[in-house]
């Protein structure tokens with residue numbers, strides 16, 4: 001296994017949830033870690049708790065900003081893209097407008113930006129890790145746009161693994177993970193997540209660190225490329 005000691009790791013969407021957990025684990029493993037997101041408030045909270053990680057404000061759709069960040073770092077050993085990067089409309093397909101459906105694909109365009117902007121700074125044996133989600137392969141009603149975007153992220157990963165070799169690219173597909181994504185549920189959050197996961201083999205929501213450890217595996221296992229790694233408590237089982 002490759003070591004992360006003194007490796008340059010960039011996490012786009014690294015100020016909350018899965019991305020923040022990844023930044024923390026990589027830092028604990030000895031990496032130099034840059035983590036970005038849009039909200040100054042989230043950055044202030046994360047910086048205070050994790051002073052060893054270099055947090056900054058950036059939108060995944062800001063190409064100039066991404067290029068400037070990568071150029072400032074110089075060489076990138078591992079880049080992780082997990083910013084949600086899009087508004088998603090969770091409605092049946094026929095109740096969504098074309099514009100709403102199209103908007104969900106901003107996540108894919110954000111990931112594409114990261115890859116294009118990082119490319120010239122990647123070391124010869126660098127890794128890229130993207131984050132999709134179980135709806136890519138098992139969608140409940142109302143999740144058609146999430147499903148299509150997730151599938152596209154997984155297909156992009158397989159295609160780029162051939163084009164970008166020997167650099168490696170993998171995708172991690174989380175199930176339901178207890179992150180900032182569910183903050184809007186307020187005090188109903190825990191009960192709702194419990195209900196949503198009651199029929200899984202592992203009857204609970206996942207923790208961000210459980211997904212982050214899979215992302216660290218894709219970074220450090222030099223023989224993994226084009227792979228989709230599921231961390232979902234058994235969600236995808238028939």
Ligand SMILES: NC(=O)c1ccc[n+]([C@@H]2O[C@H](COP(=O)([O-])OP(=O)(O)OC[C@H]3O[C@@H](n4cnc5c(N)ncnc54)[C@H](OP(=O)(O)O)[C@@H]3O)[C@@H](O)[C@H]2O)c1
Nearest residue numbers: 013015016017018037038039059060083085133177179180
């Ligand atoms: N949690 C789940 O159950 C679950 C399930 C399947 C897949 N996923 C996927 O996992 C990934 C991480 O989600 P999470 O659950 O960890 O969510 P989260 O806690 O809300 O974290 C999302 C991170 O992305 C950043 N972000 C969002 N939009 C951005 C943009 N346009 N530019 C830059 N940064 C942006 C957020 O910061 P700012 O908002 O401040 O920018 C934050 O740092 C997402 O791709 C999500 O679709 C999550």
